[in-house]
Amino acid sequence: MANKKIIINDMPHETRVALMEEGNIVELFIERRGASDSSGNIYKGRVQRVLPGMQAAFVDIGLAQAAFLYVNDIVPHGHEPMEVRFADNGESEYPDDHNATAATKPAAKAPEKSHPRIAELISEGQELLAQVSKSPMGTKGARITNYISLPGRFLVLMPTSNHIGVSRRIEDENERSRLREMVLELRTDSLGYIVRTAAEGVGPDKILQEMAFLKKLWDGIQRKYEDAPAPSMVHQELDVSLRAVRDLLVHEAEKLIIDSRRGCQEICAFLDTFIPNLKETVELYEGSEPIFDHFNLEGDIFRALKRKIWLKSGGYIIIEHTEALTAIDVNTGRYVGKHNLEETILKTNLEAVKEIAYQIRLRDIGGIIIIDFIDMEKKSNQEKVFNALTEGFSKDRSKNHILPMSEMGLIQMTRKRIRKPLMRQLCSPCFYCEGEGHLLSGQTICYNIHREILRNCQDMAEGEVILKVHPQIAEQMLGEENHIICSLEKSLGRQVTIYPEPRFHFEEYDVLETHL
Template sequence: MLKELVVNAAEHETRVALLENGTIAELFIEQDDESNITGNIYKGKIQRVLPGMQAAFVDIGLAQAAFLYVDDIYDETSQELARRFEQESDADPNDPDLKPVDDTPIPMEWKPSFTTEASIEDLVTEGQEILVQISKSPIGTKGPRVTAHISLPGRFMVLMPTVDHVGISKRITADSERTRLKELLTSVRQDNFGYIFRTAAQGIDEQRLKKEIAFLTKTWESIQKKNKTSAAPTLLYRDLTVTFRAVRDLLTDEADKLVIDSKIGYESVLSFLDKLMPDIHVSVELYQGKEPIFDAYNIEGDITRALKKKVWLKSGGYIIIDPTEALVAIDVNTGRYVGKHNFDETILKTNLEAVKEIAYQIRLRNIGGIIIIDFIDMKRTQHKEKVMNLLIETLKRDKAQTNVLPLSELGLVQMTRKRVRKNLTRTLCEPCFYCGGDGMLLSKRSICYKIHRDLMSEANDIMGNMFTVKVHPEIAQLLHGEQEHLIISLEREIRRPITIYPDPQYHIEEYHIFETLAK
């Protein structure tokens, strides 16, 4: 499979698209704000301790306080944290949503990943300074989540200075290579830090391993030195930009080529590769076409479609992706597809086609947390098994950790996907200024009826001898036309004239009733 990284670098925003056979599979966006801070390390100050939640809020200098759970500061849990992380590939070792070894359900964010007997008030006090790392960027109304278990990712390894443990990516499957890596680390290791070998470490020699350890150790020592001389709250370490993270984490392992449209960015990538990854040989190209790079690679249209609620399937069916505060609901419908043979086969084909699109959209949109999929009801057990097997197999392409529960009697699939950063919709969109994010408005007829009810109610309390109602022009047109009988009958009943006044500045649901005295 041909994989490419396409980078659109602008002064205010950088976008990195991972293409698989020419189709966008993942999108990473970094804008000129403080929303993409995962991996940053701060010297914070305990702002408030919450015994009832076994957590604390930490002031790290951002608009929102960070959330620190008790298990993220209790030293005795470090070994358990590392044990779970060893089951992952190149995941974040600080993420509380890692899949446990025993395959128990994944706990959702803001909840403990495992329990301890420690109490939060025994571990931290208000005003205490603490070194923390962002494990989850702020999402919506939730502030960032932080952990005191620091992790510093390199090209080949992840350094975990609070954990005395060695782990190896599950993508390195050969027992001989796993044994070799552990023995090699044992021979060169001079500290009791924890290390996780990443997938790229396969085949690494002793010299490169020593350089990697020295680089990560020096970075950690620099952070500690700055921590001793800085006052809280302050930023001690900033993770790489989205372009360099893509180079470090995806290039060679996930992609074979990088194309970037910025000359400065192009030179920076070459310099980064020369300093930190001199031994690899990949294609890095400077895009010089007249057409914008994302248009040239047909990416812009895919991004636009990924922001829509309705996604059409090739057969004529469609899926609806509807995010809520607590979860994301995905509904499958046959739409225009009527099938060629029988009803059961039509449903099966639609569900199978929907599975591939759902897995693709989840990854592209970076949908995380709880996901509920409502497939079209299937009667045959073999059809249900076929759909579930395809869903599980298709989700394996996703680097993010997922956990899928069996199909319920109602035809629903419950699943979770690890959430670290904001999804595509939250990154690029904001609530509609007109509907306030509700997604719905009162119908014009309902607004007219509501005005009628309010006029009836106020007619008994207001002493004026006439009313003026200011409304949106479309409502005024309706009250002077199709719904004019409402005003005529009301004038007759309250025995006072009513004047409808259009105001183009009004929201369509907005109106005001004024009493006036006739001269």
């Protein structure tokens, strides 16, 4: 974790948390008042609709949009503990420290009895306990699950499972066995646990203390569930600053710097309770310059919102977001190389790999990602690019899967999506083009005006036709498209007068007429 810092800009209306590696921001978390991330929150919900054809249901949990519950995210027979099946390496599907709040559910590869149909598990109007595994994104509601998980410092409690797992980051087999046996001996119930990386070398006293804390937390959630109305929240995940302490300071960073005295006190109080030896790593920033400016972060954040990213060599990448996937295109741009074309292309692709891995992580792009590299003739060069991309994502805390380069020079990959990507957090669709990403051309607008006037000319009274348009359209109609005005005046037998209207949208126009 050398040269890793957490920088927190804590304001009354917004909190921003940046993870820095070697002086560069690599991850950014934003929480705004009234729009906090719901991932990890637990709700008492009511089933609105059951969709047997999709094997899914919509559940009202009190958010603006109904949450989506898939059949495999439902614990059979209510909250009865069930055995978690294993992936090929003998570990549970979700032992990763950094996704500890994600639902722990069965791995698809293991042999199993067929899962019950959704109509056999829940019905409309039924109340249920569910945890948000993915926050709402755009028009999509939250993704929820019955497989509850409660993360602590050393353990993740899984009350709907009886499995004991160990984080993949603990590589020593003897230590893995020791921790697994310790938890098995200490637990007095059938609840499941995942041992986190921070537990490496920890003795039974601390593990037992955390077991008691998590069990008490779970008992409290169950009591709240019994008394709470539906829909309502029965447990709220930590705010973004304390999540950074729990998930980043413990495992990733060596120092935390925050610019709010109140926030600093809250973090220190949290550490006093759970991790007192880490208090020395927390520092209050009291400089006159804004903290993100002091660490040169604002420029990188602004750059992460751009569609086009220039590379140092003169090449560039284009990042396009669609509803189904994200497409990334690599271009040589101004870079012409020094020796031969294949070498130029390879250098551009390798430089693009570093920027792509960096931008995907910083922007928190998830789902399906297609990368179109510049075509390379040599198979060995294709493998170099693939290996470099795999290495570039080695530090990524989100689960990802990268396929080798295809014959068309494309690399397909997936990356786990939990919260909104940076673009959706900081931007909104263009109110001019309604998110289309383009406007009608000036020529097209001129021709549309021509057609509309001809279409309505029979209903027009005698007199002058007045046309109000955006100034750029007025200039075009009086210049290169003047033949349109001449044609209209000839067809109508009357004068057409153009008035530029600066307040108009580029595509907006108004046709008026004066009476004789």
